[in-house]
Amino acid sequence: MSATVSRSAASQTRQRILDRIRSATRSSKSDVQEALPPTYIRRGKLTVERRLALMVERLREYDAEVIESTPEDLVASIAAQLAGSGRRAFVAPEGLAADWLIPGFDWKVDHGLTTAEIEQAEGVITGAYCGVADSGTIVLHHSPIEGRRVLTLLPDWHLCILRASHVVETLPEYFDRCAQPPGLVTWISGPSATADIEMTRIKGVHGPRFLHVILVRDEL
Amino acid sequence: MSVEAPAHPILDPLLAPPFPQAALPMLRNPQLRKNVGHAIDVIQAKRAKVVAEKTDWQDLRSAASAIRAQALGNLGAYLEQFESKCTAAGGKVHWAADAAEARQIILDLLREERASEVIKIKTMTSAEIQLNPFLEAGGVKVFETDLAEIILQLGDDEPSHIVVPALHVNRSQVREIFARRMGLANLSDDPQALTAAARNYLRRKFLDVPTAIGGANFLIAETGSVVVVESEGNGRMCLTLPRIMITLAGIEKVLPRFQDLEVMLQVLARSATGERMNPYTSLWTGVTPGDGPQRFHVVLLDNGRSSILARKTERQTLKCIRCAACMNACPVYRQTGGHAYGSVYPGPIGAILTPQLMQMHHAQSLPYASSLCGACYEVCPVKINIPEVLLELRSQVVNQERRQIGRFFDPMYLGMKVANFLFQKAWRFHLAQRLGRIGMRLFTKKDGWIHWLPSIGGKWTQTRDLRGLSKQTFHEWWAARGKDAK
Numbered sequence: 001m002s003a004t005v006s007r008s009a010a011s012q013t014r015q016r017i018l019d020r021i022r023s024a025t026r027s028s029k030s031d032v033q034e035a036l037p038p039t040y041i042r043r044g045k046l047t048v049e050r051r052l053a054l055m056v057e058r059l060r061e062y063d064a065e066v067i068e069s070t071p072e073d074l075v076a077s078i079a080a081q082l083a084g085s086g087r088r089a090f091v092a093p094e095g096l097a098a099d100w101l102i103p104g105f106d107w108k109v110d111h112g113l114t115t116a117e118i119e120q121a122e123g124v125i126t127g128a129y130c131g132v133a134d135s136g137t138i139v140l141h142h143s144p145i146e147g148r149r150v151l152t153l154l155p156d157w158h159l160c161i162l163r164a165s166h167v168v169e170t171l172p173e174y175f176d177r178c179a180q181p182p183g184l185v186t187w188i189s190g191p192s193a194t195a196d197i198e199m200t201r202i203k204g205v206h207g208p209r210f211l212h213v214i215l216v217r218d219e220l
Numbered sequence: 221m222s223v224e225a226p227a228h229p230i231l232d233p234l235l236a237p238p239f240p241q242a243a244l245p246m247l248r249n250p251q252l253r254k255n256v257g258h259a260i261d262v263i264q265a266k267r268a269k270v271v272a273e274k275t276d277w278q279d280l281r282s283a284a285s286a287i288r289a290q291a292l293g294n295l296g297a298y299l300e301q302f303e304s305k306c307t308a309a310g311g312k313v314h315w316a317a318d319a320a321e322a323r324q325i326i327l328d329l330l331r332e333e334r335a336s337e338v339i340k341i342k343t344m345t346s347a348e349i350q351l352n353p354f355l356e357a358g359g360v361k362v363f364e365t366d367l368a369e370i371i372l373q374l375g376d377d378e379p380s381h382i383v384v385p386a387l388h389v390n391r392s393q394v395r396e397i398f399a400r401r402m403g404l405a406n407l408s409d410d411p412q413a414l415t416a417a418a419r420n421y422l423r424r425k426f427l428d429v430p431t432a433i434g435g436a437n438f439l440i441a442e443t444g445s446v447v448v449v450e451s452e453g454n455g456r457m458c459l460t461l462p463r464i465m466i467t468l469a470g471i472e473k474v475l476p477r478f479q480d481l482e483v484m485l486q487v488l489a490r491s492a493t494g495e496r497m498n499p500y501t502s503l504w505t506g507v508t509p510g511d512g513p514q515r516f517h518v519v520l521l522d523n524g525r526s527s528i529l530a531r532k533t534e535r536q537t538l539k540c541i542r543c544a545a546c547m548n549a550c551p552v553y554r555q556t557g558g559h560a561y562g563s564v565y566p567g568p569i570g571a572i573l574t575p576q577l578m579q580m581h582h583a584q585s586l587p588y589a590s591s592l593c594g595a596c597y598e599v600c601p602v603k604i605n606i607p608e609v610l611l612e613l614r615s616q617v618v619n620q621e622r623r624q625i626g627r628f629f630d631p632m633y634l635g636m637k638v639a640n641f642l643f644q645k646a647w648r649f650h651l652a653q654r655l656g657r658i659g660m661r662l663f664t665k666k667d668g669w670i671h672w673l674p675s676i677g678g679k680w681t682q683t684r685d686l687r688g689l690s691k692q693t694f695h696e697w698w699a700a701r702g703k704d705a706k
Contacts, residue, residue, distance in 0.1 A: 024530035181478035207453025
């Protein structure tokens, strides 16, 4: 009974707010322009080589570790990164290529790992939806090769495999690649950081403190 | 050297003293002014650099402004679209007409979930509705998770900036607060060590507390998605680990389309922290099975916004995306810091937003807390003409005061009445000039300056000198010169 009463009170509040908004905007319909044709830069102008160089430069400015690899050498590059990390226990999303899970390390593949299991991992390896060179941003849509959000959050070390053919120059070019708006997105620009104390940039507050990127030169 | 901590600042516009009075203790606190000045210099320099890189910056500003204006012009339709999309994706949308309703909705949700603790992403909207004290009184313990918010919560302090809320606190003050409240006697004042202390302090909370509250940078009408822009990863923790997520958002936060983010994300971080992009931006849509909170609520808050929407000049206030570029650029904010504004929204945007949220019944001194230099308008990424709104609000304040009984005997009011009469006819004006010259001679010193005036004139001379009137006006000089030539 009381739930019904409060539900009808809630719907009255909703209607009251919407009525107030409608009466506030009624007289101003003429002010509302349809979206203007954009005059800002939507398409990049750099050559492929310079676009990739910019991506690498921007990532390094965020203190991310970046190496380049040919598609043929990718597995060896991953093995070298894992070995160089000094870590043993890794998690991986379920859609990752099987040969990326280099033997000799402890792998847990996420077929529904618990938070505690992910928290115990020392690192994670994932793919990426795309990279934006202009701001050095890696975009995850959390598909099966990019993993659930928690996977790239709790482990302290993140190795991200980014294909050069997926690197765009400008942010609008990323939006052009999205045929449908995605439901889940994480835009990552460098490892977790804060400047809350005297504006000094400190790496690694809560997210991964180490971001490693392998740029796979598959663009040719 | 130990610095006297300022008394707990009052950020409730109903209780805060007028701006000039609230600003005095800040102006007399050299440590605070040094902390604020340093932080602002750093942000300003970074912002200038990354904005200069963008050859299309003015085009981006125009586009961002147009997108926000379009969202506001059709706000009702976009909110309904957001609601239906979010609901279809498994979220639940609540509507709150004012702060009290929003607080009650959130507490009821927490009680339904039997939550005794809650973790929070930084949200200025929750500070606006004074959510934390209400939840604590209702038996829910609140843990802020943004580093700056932890500093304030543990230091029993209030935010002085909307992006870097603890910018008035320096590292040794942070060390003192953390050492005392976290029981870390040997903590150093190295920002790295202080940040690590915060990480350890919160890690278990993130893993254990099942309920989180956050704000929204943007709501996307087209998809029902919510966007949170952050740096530290505490936002991602709160958006990913808990079972229940509650988002509190002002009704103005909506963007029409997903693609509008291609503009907003280019201007927001550059304006806010002087970065090309902030470390983490999260977008989610309702509930995603197997990923993140499985119960999701959005509380849409009006709290005075719909009446701002109704006013032609003032509506642009609601275009604000809370980047804080205006306060970083403001010469007044730089001197006083944020607490003087008596509101969680300080600086130029606070000077126009707070009095309007208070329906012009409180905070009427704020529209005067500006030199009208226009620096805020110049840096605003959504082109809010803050000086224009300040002037509009000042005229409303004057009209309010004019209606007050007893106002007739106020020297300022009388002076304006007299001036109005004198300026109507040239001969009255010339006569007044001549009389004024005689009267002012009494106060004009040998150097040609007036250093002191009695009564209402003292409001001018207590902060600056006044040039004495010259012996001859231009008119008189011109007329005399003509005669000489003949």
